[in-house]
Amino acid sequence: xxxTILVILCAALIAWWLYGDQWLARYYxxxxxxxxxxxxxxxxxxxxxxxxxxxPMREKLEGLMMAFLSRVDFVGCEGLRVNSRMRxxxxxxxxxxxxxxxxxxxxNVHTLYLxxxxxxxxxxxxxxxxxxxxxxxxxxxxxxxxxRVVLSWNDCLYSAAYPFxxxxxxxxxxxxxxxxxxxxxxxxxLQGSLPQAKRWQAVFQAAFDRHCLAVARGEHGLIDxxxxxxxxxxxxxxxxxxxxxxxxxxxxxxxxxEMLSAFYGLDTRHWA
Ligand SMILES: [Zn+2]
Numbered sequence: 001x002x003x004t005i006l007v008i009l010c011a012a013l014i015a016w017w018l019y020g021d022q023w024l025a026r027y028y029x030x031x032x033x034x035x036x037x038x039x040x041x042x043x044x045x046x047x048x049x050x051x052x053x054x055x056p057m058r059e060k061l062e063g064l065m066m067a068f069l070s071r072v073d074f075v076g077c078e079g080l081r082v083n084s085r086m087r088x089x090x091x092x093x094x095x096x097x098x099x100x101x102x103x104x105x106x107x108n109v110h111t112l113y114l115x116x117x118x119x120x121x122x123x124x125x126x127x128x129x130x131x132x133x134x135x136x137x138x139x140x141x142x143x144x145x146x147x148r149v150v151l152s153w154n155d156c157l158y159s160a161a162y163p164f165x166x167x168x169x170x171x172x173x174x175x176x177x178x179x180x181x182x183x184x185x186x187x188x189x190l191q192g193s194l195p196q197a198k199r200w201q202a203v204f205q206a207a208f209d210r211h212c213l214a215v216a217r218g219e220h221g222l223i224d225x226x227x228x229x230x231x232x233x234x235x236x237x238x239x240x241x242x243x244x245x246x247x248x249x250x251x252x253x254x255x256x257x258e259m260l261s262a263f264y265g266l267d268t269r270h271w272a
Pocket of ligand 1: 172176233236
């Protein structure tokens with residue numbers, strides 16, 4: 001009896017490993033509901049990039065958004081009452097990262113905490129040298145590998161309203177989610193062959209080193225200095241630039257642009 005149960009469990013695990021992604025994608029697709037005309041108008045006002053997307057891309061984005069919204073719980077913090085406009089604008093920006101990828105909308109993400117604006121992380125932070133800062137840090141967002149994402153609504157609005165300034169909080173945090181799909185964030189989200197992984201590592205490490213050097217010299221370029229924090233932050237920061245200033249990134253860092261373009265399945269050079 002015990003052996004039979006074990007065999008069934010093993011078969012179920014193998015089937016999930018082989019077909020889990022497809023089953024999830026089909027399951028979420030069944031739950032999709034189209035946006036209303038009013039929601040589309042509001043989204044186009046809040047997010048000019050949504051209105052500029054070609055029709056097939058906009059349709060795909062809406063499908064991803066509905067799948068995302070059908071199972072992610074939004075929790076308002078510090079008295080914020082989460083409404084439909086907030087849910088849609090967060091979902092639209094988060095799902096931009098999946099437009100060229102063939103996968104369900106962040107199956108790992110289950111709860112999104114929304115603050116009215118920047119907030120102070122309540123948990124004491126360990127600073128450089130092991131010093132504990134009991135006051136926490138001022139933050140605009142966080143991404144956790146256990147499927148929680150925290151965002152400042154004010155920054156979500158600003159990010160959507162200025163799609164070509166090279167910064168976007170939602171893209172940043174959800175790039176971390178893609179990176180964290182395999183566990184902790186490392187700045188190497190590519191789950192390809194060994195040669196592909198090695199090439200990613202070589203190209204991104206070289207670009208990260210150049211960026212750190214430029215930041216140390218006090219030079220302010222296309223990539224935000226925050227990207228020099230570590231390789232995981234570098235990936236999130238250059239993802240923002242990829243979606244918002246693709247042409248400039250392609251000119252400044254052609255190899256890295258090419259790798260990001262392959263990873264996201266998009267060519268963003270002419271989006272701006
Ligand atoms: Zn980050």
